Every structure is written in structure tokens, then in C-alpha cells.
Amino acid sequence: MTLTIEARGLTKRFGKKTALDGLSLEVESGQVVAVLGPNGAGKTTFVRSVSTLIRPEEGELKVCGYDVRREAESVRRVIGLAGQYAAVDQALSGRENLVLVARLFGQSAKQAKANAEAVLELFGLVEAADRLVRTYSGGMRRKLDLGASLVSQPRLLILDEPTTGLDPRSRLDLWDAIEALVERGTDVLLTTQYLDEADRLARNIVIIDQGRTVASGTPAELKRRIGGKILEVHVRDRAHIPLVAQALTREGVAAPEIDESTRRISVGADDGAAQWLIDGLTAVRDSGAVLADIAVREPSLDEVFLALTGQKTSSAESVGAATLETA
Amino acid sequence: MTTLTPTIRTGRAGIVTGTGLLAKRTTVTFLRRPELVVLSLVQMSAIMLTFRFIFGGAIGTAHGLPYVDFSVPGFITAGVLFQTLGTAIGIAEDMEQGFIDRLRSMPFSTAAMLTGRVVADTGILAIVLAVTTAVGFAVGFRLQASVLGGLEAFGLCLVFGLAFSWLFIAVGLLAGNVKAAQGVSMIVFIVTFASSAYVPTQTMPGWLRAFAENQPVTAMANAVRSLTLGSHSQAFLGHGPGHFVIRSLFWAVGILVAFSVISVAKFRRAAG
Numbered sequence: 001m002t003l004t005i006e007a008r009g010l011t012k013r014f015g016k017k018t019a020l021d022g023l024s025l026e027v028e029s030g031q032v033v034a035v036l037g038p039n040g041a042g043k044t045t046f047v048r049s050v051s052t053l054i055r056p057e058e059g060e061l062k063v064c065g066y067d068v069r070r071e072a073e074s075v076r077r078v079i080g081l082a083g084q085y086a087a088v089d090q091a092l093s094g095r096e097n098l099v100l101v102a103r104l105f106g107q108s109a110k111q112a113k114a115n116a117e118a119v120l121e122l123f124g125l126v127e128a129a130d131r132l133v134r135t136y137s138g139g140m141r142r143k144l145d146l147g148a149s150l151v152s153q154p155r156l157l158i159l160d161e162p163t164t165g166l167d168p169r170s171r172l173d174l175w176d177a178i179e180a181l182v183e184r185g186t187d188v189l190l191t192t193q194y195l196d197e198a199d200r201l202a203r204n205i206v207i208i209d210q211g212r213t214v215a216s217g218t219p220a221e222l223k224r225r226i227g228g229k230i231l232e233v234h235v236r237d238r239a240h241i242p243l244v245a246q247a248l249t250r251e252g253v254a255a256p257e258i259d260e261s262t263r264r265i266s267v268g269a270d271d272g273a274a275q276w277l278i279d280g281l282t283a284v285r286d287s288g289a290v291l292a293d294i295a296v297r298e299p300s301l302d303e304v305f306l307a308l309t310g311q312k313t314s315s316a317e318s319v320g321a322a323t324l325e326t327a
Numbered sequence: 328m329t330t331l332t333p334t335i336r337t338g339r340a341g342i343v344t345g346t347g348l349l350a351k352r353t354t355v356t357f358l359r360r361p362e363l364v365v366l367s368l369v370q371m372s373a374i375m376l377t378f379r380f381i382f383g384g385a386i387g388t389a390h391g392l393p394y395v396d397f398s399v400p401g402f403i404t405a406g407v408l409f410q411t412l413g414t415a416i417g418i419a420e421d422m423e424q425g426f427i428d429r430l431r432s433m434p435f436s437t438a439a440m441l442t443g444r445v446v447a448d449t450g451i452l453a454i455v456l457a458v459t460t461a462v463g464f465a466v467g468f469r470l471q472a473s474v475l476g477g478l479e480a481f482g483l484c485l486v487f488g489l490a491f492s493w494l495f496i497a498v499g500l501l502a503g504n505v506k507a508a509q510g511v512s513m514i515v516f517i518v519t520f521a522s523s524a525y526v527p528t529q530t531m532p533g534w535l536r537a538f539a540e541n542q543p544v545t546a547m548a549n550a551v552r553s554l555t556l557g558s559h560s561q562a563f564l565g566h567g568p569g570h571f572v573i574r575s576l577f578w579a580v581g582i583l584v585a586f587s588v589i590s591v592a593k594f595r596r597a598a599g
Contacts, residue, residue, distance in 0.1 A: 051428075051432040052431075053428055053431055053432060074434075076432060076433055076434040076435070077434045079432065081429060081432040083425045085423075085425040086424075086425070087424055087425030087426045087428065087429040089352065089356060089426065091355070091356040091359040092352065092355065092356065092359075096355075100348060100352055101429070101433075103340060103344070104339075104340050104345060104348060104349075104430070104433060104435055105340065105433065106339045106340045106341075106344075132359065
């Protein structure tokens with residue numbers, strides 16, 4: 001199996017700050033991988049290393065088999081980068097932007113024009129193609145930027161926080177566009193702060209924190225890492241929260257998570273803990289709290305993330321809400 | 328649906344094509360931003376009119392050289408700096424918006440990214456200087472040397488422009504964002520005022536005069552004067568055209584070499 005990305009012991013410091021601290025990870029070809037981590041975890045530094053924009057000081061990094069330091073030119077031929085900013089020219093039209101990038105890749109004028117047209121069609125930008133980009137919405141600019149990274153037919157598409165700062169509608173739109181690419185067989189490396197984005201787009205997730213890989217696997221595998229199930233109790237009266245929390249507190253188990261605003265108390269159950277669940281439920285019944293609902297469910301990636309990094313993500317609740325509205 | 332042509336993975340544009348493409352992009356981008364075009368064309372003309380008609384009467388020059396003849400070559404020289412300052416802002420804008428990152432992540436010649444901009448900015452400079460020159464003639468400036476001398480002066484200004492484009496590319500790359508790059512315009516004001524561009528240096532206090540007489544803008548302004556005013560200016564300036572032209576070419580070559588080396592090094596260095 002060929003590896004699209006192979007990183008071993010990557011280290012990069014900026015002055016006294018260590019951005020990458022011995023990061024290792026492997027990405028097999030034919031995959032969409034999301035690198036997930038809190039702000040400052042080293043996501044952007046990693047992506048910039050893969051894109052040959054910065055050189056790691058130590059360790060080894062190969063992209064599609066090429067060493068980023070010794071064979072940067074070869075790496076640049078096989079990647080397409082869409083960064084955090086829409087790197088398109090505001091004073092050019094959408095079509096002109098795409099043609100320019102294609103021609104810089106050495107394509108003939110005719111070839112560049114045809115490829116620009118194909119990208120415009122792919123992203124539904126045909127009608128806006130001849131308008132100047134400064135008249136585009138934020139979402140359209142990102143799509144065009146994504147398109148510009150595609151005119152060279154890269155083997156690996158690198159997306160650095162592609163939807164950060166977009167409104168929910170544009171975000172869904174861009175997700176659709178990325179999914180369409182994945183179906184065509186482009187490998188994608190994606191960084192994001194949003195778990196729902198990683199969950200939706202990526203088959204594999206790498207969680208990094210403080211410049212190291214903390215965990216990796218499919219969303220399902222990661223959810224299994226923090227143990228079996230989550231018991232979640234929803235009370236009617238806010239005053240009853242402490243009763244339930246008290247009932248669910250056990251020696252050797254993480255303290256229950258309390259969400260005051262939704263009056264929910266949740267606690268993780270260890271693997272195969274049928275007995276534990278029964279005991280927990282009994283304790284809740286005996287506590288005298290009035291319950292609105294009770295559920296046993298799979299952990300969310302948010303909870304995985306919290307367990308692995310000790311930090312909450314900026315999981316976009318507003319995006320979740322918008323998903324419902326537009327669905 | 329049309330499909331992408333699958334034959335192009337290994338391509339890259341050569342340095343000539345790349346320079347051409349990016350020069351065209353820079354020029355088109357400039358022309359489509361009316362605020363920049365107007366600023367470029369109006370800025371120097373406005374300063375020129377202010378000095379010509381408001382301060383001009385109060386500024387005495389010597390040896391029978393009218394202030395308008397003295398000052399128009401100075402304004403045109405200073406105009407080179409004000410116009411090429413735009414290069415720094417353009418480069419900083421490209422960095423801020425990720426355009427340079429995109430180019431650097433492509434299999435593409437480093438040099439072409441910079442030469443493309445220099446070529447475009449020098450072309451734009453030629454147009455702006457032509458307009459400034461026309462305004463100069465309109466307010467009373469007259470060529471007192473040969474037409475050839477005038478053309479040489481114009482060409483010399485473009486050489487300064489080329490040198491200063493590289494200086495401002497370095498400034499743009501080091502600044503990294505538009506605000507910081509704009510801050511540099513203050514230095515351009517100081518360097519052009521503390522020179523012989525607008526007023527003779529003779530009345531400046533000693534320390535300032537020492538600076539003013541040994542900096543590139545003075546050498547260049549005086550070179551343009553000698554070429555356009557001929558013997559008329561020699562008595563006033565103390566030297567003939569050869570003296571000033573050689574001095575200013577030394578400056579231009581020095582600036583060009585130093586800052587192209589700095590720019591390319593800064594650009595190549597895979598800095599975060």
C-alpha cells in the first residue's frame with residue numbers, strides 16, 4: 001500500500017515555541033484524512049510542512065513518496081493547496097483566476113481554458129465565471145479557491161480549515177463540493193477545528209495536540225477509545241441536577257458532565273458495563289429526581305476530543321442548528 | 328460534464344512565460360482598481376501643483392533658474408518613489424491573502440514571481456511618469472536641453488524605478504501585511520523631503536544638508552535636472568550631467584543588487 005503522507009518525528013520550532021513536537025502519522029492513499037486539534041495544536045504548521053512552505057527541523061516527511069526537503073519540486077507537482085484564506089485575486093474574474101493558475105502550471109492557453117471551464121462546472125460557478133471575484137460571496141470565493149487548487153489535477157488536495165469563517169449555508173455547500181471531489185478519487189488532507197466537519201468528510205481522523213499525534217482512527221474507532229457508552233439523564237427541574245450528579249458519581253469513574261442550560265447530566269460507562277448501567281439507573285431512580293428523559297448512547301467525537309486533549313473544541317453548534325433548518 | 332485534461336501533472340511554466348503571466352495579472356489588477364489608478368495619477372500632480380502655485384513663489388532659487396524648472400524634475404524623481412511604494416503594498420497584499428503561499432506551493436520559478444511584478448510595476452510607472460511629465464509641462468516647465476536629454480532623463484527615471492521596485496519588494500516581504508507596508512510611506516515622505524527634490528539643499532541646517540546631499544534621491548533629482556536643463560542648471564548645481572548621472576546609476580545598481588538579493592533570499596527561505 002502506498003502512503004500519501006508519511007511523517008516521522010517531525011519537529012518545528014518558532015523561536016521558543018514548539019509547534020511540532022515529534023509528530024508522526026501515516027496516511028494511506030485513497031483516503032480522506034482530517035487533522036483535528038485545538039487552536040495552536042500544530043495543524044497549520046503540519047499542513048504548511050506538507051505543502052513545502054516551511055521546513056521541519058527534525059524528522060522525516062514524505063508526500064506521495066517524495067521527501068519534502070530534498071524533493072520539494074516533485075511534491076509541488078502532485079499537491080494542490082487551498083489555505084485558510086481564499087487566495088484568489090479579487091480584481092480578476094473567476095475564470096481568469098483559474099486560467100492563470102492553470103497556465104502557471106505550464107498548461108497551454110487552450111488546455112487551461114478547458115480545465116477552468118470544467119472546474120467552474122464542477123462547482124456551479126459557470127454563471128458567475130466572468131464576474132470579478134470582489135463581487136463574490138465568501139462561500140463562492142472559497143469554492144473558487146478550492147477550484148484553483150484542482151486545475152492541476154493534484155493527487156493530494158490539502159485543505160487548511162476550508163470552512164472557517166463561512167456562514168452555515170456556504171459551509172454545507174462547500175462540504176458538498178468536497179464530497180464530490182472525494183467521490184472522484186482525490187486524496188484529501190483536511191484540517192479543521194470542527195468535529196462535525198471531520199465526522200462528515202473524513203474516513204480517518206488524526207487528533208493532534210501540542211504538536212504530537214494524540215490518537216488516530218476512524219470516527220467509530222475513536223469513539224470506542226473512550227469506552228463503551230454514555231449514560232445521559234435529562235431532568236425536568238434544574239434543582240434536581242445535583243441529585244442525579246450525586247447518584248452517578250462513582251469511585252474510579254470520571255465525574256459526570258453537567259450541562260446546566262439543557263439540564264442534562266452525562267457520564268461514561270466502561271466497556272461491557274451492563275451492570276454499571278443498571279446500578280446507575282437504580283441510583284438515579286432512588287435519588288428522587290424528576291426525569292424528562294434518559295438515554296444510553298454512543299459518545300460524540302466532542303467527548304472523545306475532550307477526553308484525549310482535555311480541551312473542548314469549537315464544535316460549531318450553530319452549524320448543527322443550521323443543518324436542521326436546511327435539511 | 329467536461330472533465331479535466333489528465334495530461335498535465337508534471338507541468339510548470341518557464342521563467343519567461345511565468346514572468347509574462349504574472350506581469351499581466353499585476354497590470355490588469357492595477358487597472359481594474361480605479362482608486363489606485365486615480366491615486367497614482369493625482370498624487371504627484373497634486374503635490375506638484377501645490378508647490379508650483381502655493382509655495383513656489385516663496386521659494387527662492389539662484390542663478391536665474393525659475394522654481395518651476397528647478398522643481399518639476401524633482402517631482403518626477405520623487406514620483407518614482409511614491410509610485411513604486413505601491414509594489415510593497417501589492418506584495419504585502421499577496422502575502423496577506425495567501426496568493427504567495429499558493430504560488431510557492433506550486434512547481435514554479437521563484438524568480439518569476441518577483442520579476443513578473445517588477446516588469447508590471449515598471450510599465451505602470453512609465454505611464455504614471457508620462458502623465459506627471461505632461462502636467463509638469465502644463466504648469467510651465469520647459470525643456471532647456473535637447474529632446475534626447477529629456478528622453479535620457481525619462482529612461483533614467485525608469486532605471487530608478489526598477490531599482491526601487493526591488494527595494495519595495497523586500498519591504499513588502501519583510502512587512503508581511505498591508506498595514507505595516509503602508510507605514511513605510513512615512514519614510515518615503517522623509518527621504519523625498521530631505522533631498523533636493525522639492526527645494527535646494529543650501530538652506531538646510533548642516534546635519535540635514537549632509538544627509539540630503541549624500542542620499543540617492545538628491546543624486547537622481549539632480550541628474551534629471553542636468554539632463555533636462557543642460558547648461559542652464561550647471562551653474563546652479565555645480566556639476567554637469569555626467570557627474571550626477573554616474574552617481575545616480577551607482578545608487579540604482581547598488582539598490583538593485585542589494586535588494587534583489589534580499590528579496591530572493593527572503594522569498595526562498597521557507598519561513599513560517
